[in-house]
Amino acid sequence: MEEELRLTPIEYIQVGNLHRKTLGIVPSTSGRTEKIIIGDRDGVVTCFGSKKQQAVVLFRTLGGPPIHRLSVFGDRTFVAAGTEVRGYSKKGKNFFTMSTYMTEDIQTMCVDHEHLHIAGDYLYTHLVDAKPAHSYMAADVIRDMVLISLPTNRGSKRARKKDLQPVLACGDRSIRVLEGSDVAVYMDLPEPPECMCTFANKYTSILGQVLVGTSSGSILLVELGIDGHDIPWIYNPSDVIASVTALTTAPITDTKASDVVVGRSDGTVEVYTFGSDNTSYDSTVPPIPVFTTSVNSAITSLCCGYVHHRTFPEEDFFGCDCVLLRKLHILCLHFEIQLGSHHFHECEPMQQIVVATYSGHIIGFSTDPDLTSQSNKLLAHSSNRDKIDALQVEIEELQRELASPMTYQSTIPALPDVDVLCRANVPLDLLDVQPSTAIASFTSTHEDGSSVLATYRCQSGTTALDVRLRSIEGQHGSLNVYIIPQTSPKVAHRTTLLIKALGLHERWHQPVDPSMKGSGLLRSDNLSTIAIVKDIISSAATSRNIQIDIHEDIDPKSCSLVLTRLAPKIEKQLELIRKVELITALKELEVQEGGRDALRKDHQDILAHSSELLEEHESNPCQLERLFGIITDLFIDKCRAMGVNGKAYLPALTSILHNFDYNALTNFFDQSIGE
Numbered sequence: 001m002e003e004e005l006r007l008t009p010i011e012y013i014q015v016g017n018l019h020r021k022t023l024g025i026v027p028s029t030s031g032r033t034e035k036i037i038i039g040d041r042d043g044v045v046t047c048f049g050s051k052k053q054q055a056v057v058l059f060r061t062l063g064g065p066p067i068h069r070l071s072v073f074g075d076r077t078f079v080a081a082g083t084e085v086r087g088y089s090k091k092g093k094n095f096f097t098m099s100t101y102m103t104e105d106i107q108t109m110c111v112d113h114e115h116l117h118i119a120g121d122y123l124y125t126h127l128v129d130a131k132p133a134h135s136y137m138a139a140d141v142i143r144d145m146v147l148i149s150l151p152t153n154r155g156s157k158r159a160r161k162k163d164l165q166p167v168l169a170c171g172d173r174s175i176r177v178l179e180g181s182d183v184a185v186y187m188d189l190p191e192p193p194e195c196m197c198t199f200a201n202k203y204t205s206i207l208g209q210v211l212v213g214t215s216s217g218s219i220l221l222v223e224l225g226i227d228g229h230d231i232p233w234i235y236n237p238s239d240v241i242a243s244v245t246a247l248t249t250a251p252i253t254d255t256k257a258s259d260v261v262v263g264r265s266d267g268t269v270e271v272y273t274f275g276s277d278n279t280s281y282d283s284t285v286p287p288i289p290v291f292t293t294s295v296n297s298a299i300t301s302l303c304c305g306y307v308h309h310r311t312f313p314e315e316d317f318f319g320c321d322c323v324l325l326r327k328l329h330i331l332c333l334h335f336e337i338q339l340g341s342h343h344f345h346e347c348e349p350m351q352q353i354v355v356a357t358y359s360g361h362i363i364g365f366s367t368d369p370d371l372t373s374q375s376n377k378l379l380a381h382s383s384n385r386d387k388i389d390a391l392q393v394e395i396e397e398l399q400r401e402l403a404s405p406m407t408y409q410s411t412i413p414a415l416p417d418v419d420v421l422c423r424a425n426v427p428l429d430l431l432d433v434q435p436s437t438a439i440a441s442f443t444s445t446h447e448d449g450s451s452v453l454a455t456y457r458c459q460s461g462t463t464a465l466d467v468r469l470r471s472i473e474g475q476h477g478s479l480n481v482y483i484i485p486q487t488s489p490k491v492a493h494r495t496t497l498l499i500k501a502l503g504l505h506e507r508w509h510q511p512v513d514p515s516m517k518g519s520g521l522l523r524s525d526n527l528s529t530i531a532i533v534k535d536i537i538s539s540a541a542t543s544r545n546i547q548i549d550i551h552e553d554i555d556p557k558s559c560s561l562v563l564t565r566l567a568p569k570i571e572k573q574l575e576l577i578r579k580v581e582l583i584t585a586l587k588e589l590e591v592q593e594g595g596r597d598a599l600r601k602d603h604q605d606i607l608a609h610s611s612e613l614l615e616e617h618e619s620n621p622c623q624l625e626r627l628f629g630i631i632t633d634l635f636i637d638k639c640r641a642m643g644v645n646g647k648a649y650l651p652a653l654t655s656i657l658h659n660f661d662y663n664a665l666t667n668f669f670d671q672s673i674g675e
Contacts, residue, residue: 005253005271005291007353007365013048013055015360016040020195020245021108021144022079023301023356024072026090034305035090036354038362039067039079045088047077050307050364059092073111080106080118098130108145110166117166119145124168124178134181140172144196150177150184151207154225159207167210167224169193175212177224187229191216197247200258211260213244219262219272235272235286242266250304250351253290260287261353263299268292269355269365293365297357304351308366419484420465424452426477426499429470438465452479474532474633476501501532526562527554528630531637554641559669562634566627567662573624574660580617583610628657635669 018040026035026047035058037047043064048057065081072078075090082105087096100106104120111117116127119142126134147164151157165184168176173192177185191214199209199221208224220234246263253259253273260272272287353365420438422430430442430452443453456465469479479497484490524530534550541548586607590596596604606613635653639646649668656664 007291007367010053010364012362012364015046016042017360018300018356018358019068020300022067022070023303024070024077025303025305026072026075034307036307037077038356039070040360041066043067043081045079068105068107069109071109071111078111080109108142110145110147112147112164136178136181138168138170140170142168142170143193144169146196146198148198149207150224152226154223154228154230155206157206160226169196185224185229191218194243195245195247197249199249211247213247215243217241217243232284233286242268246299246302248302248304252350261302261304263302263355265298267294267296267298295357295363297359299355300358301356303354307352307354418458420456421482422454422479424479426451426475427472428452430454431468431470471499471503473504474501501536525558527558528633528637559634559638560666563666570627570660576617579606579613582606
């Protein structure tokens, strides 16, 4: 039976809204409590300590550009705002300011002695003594970055180089370990990464281990080395769908063990441990959850440190008071004391957890039960403002969540008396999600150029709004979502979701050959995919006045391959429609004959599964037409590639599709063009 960890929440302070990883712990070399430092979107850096459960501000800087990243090295703190990096001492003195002259704002940053590693959305730069040394352009958005000691052999305890090497987590479901300007290790991940942290294990001292949190809520351990990589374990919470937004390791349940602390986009804070004692500690298997709570506001950062009392006798995870253990240790001196299967050892106070939310609330968790007071309650239930502030983070998840291969889906936290307005400049299908109490109104076109205009009015008691979208491949644009509370004065919050031309496709990357810089090679089984990419690249090059050369190599068998894959799906939909059309007539026969015994066996099966058949058809009533549309686009793209106007052949193609015959369809693709 797994043991439960008890943590007491402590409300510290509130600052401005926060980006991810803008919270840090300033260590103390004198044995005193450590300080908490935070940088907000107003550009303000605030440092405070905890005294008698109250936050005591040590210094606060003036405002400026939004702070996107904060990194603590020793007793010095570095913040990234725009393209500038600033350094502050533990007393608040601005001792370092540098403009990096990057072409994009800094999103991630790591500091190691004279080495400064920074990255924007795509560009990574390594500076040594404030001078550029290396750079790398990532193939997809850089989600996070950490520094590790990379061993030559995976699982080794000896580092290959003295300097730490950067690890980039990218949106194309990959991890890249850089050495200079080159990729030393490339690894595909099963899910898109959101955040990372290094995993320091005192029991094994293995180097190159990284914990990764994903957009689907999973946590996985990655082992990296020059000779290869591996994933020892993946933890998939069965009842959690919120993405992991913050991740760290610290001794929370045992002074010699590294536990995992997780923060999620829905405000959940979790603690996982790898074992109940020294002998059973094993980090090669998934950890065990021992603590879960929620602050109902998206977690942007979390850290662990000694922010209360270093001398507080935190209760041992197995129920033993550390002060008692110390006394026994002193009395027995050189004798080993053993009680049952637990060895006594001199304990150090365990670290406390500090989390930061999107709305700027700084909250701590400690094992000290005496810290509970009426004034120290989580701000999750204090006001509706927290929920409104969290909308931006939650709506941004719309970009990552796919409800099915043909739709996008997002869950938007909502409040009563709130309107949600969706406006898109490309055609979209806004699908009904059951059950839903929101009142929806739709407009297909609008005078201002909008292709879609929809309004959802949340009713009393509504806490979330599910929206499903279906886009058309090849058409790209944007969807603006406006959150409009019914307050006075009128205000609104807007966020923009980019509708990608290939938003329903999956992309697989491999390391780029250095000899191919300045060029790109794209492969796909579907000719329509290549045609869409070609049109977009040509349009972008024309708008920027860039001359490019595009060469196509089309396999004549590629269309037949796509048709072979689509044929079973079409036949399944045709069979489903046939069965649905028979249900009403079969039910009438059942009533007239007084039962199903007079019906054929296949007709009895249709009646037995009539509810499932109707539900499947109603969930995707236009599925067959979409499949026909894919084939029609494929035929038009093949004609374009051959320099033929394919519109004249469309009536014959439509007739073949509605009287579907696979052999006739493939013959039409092979023979009709050019005749």
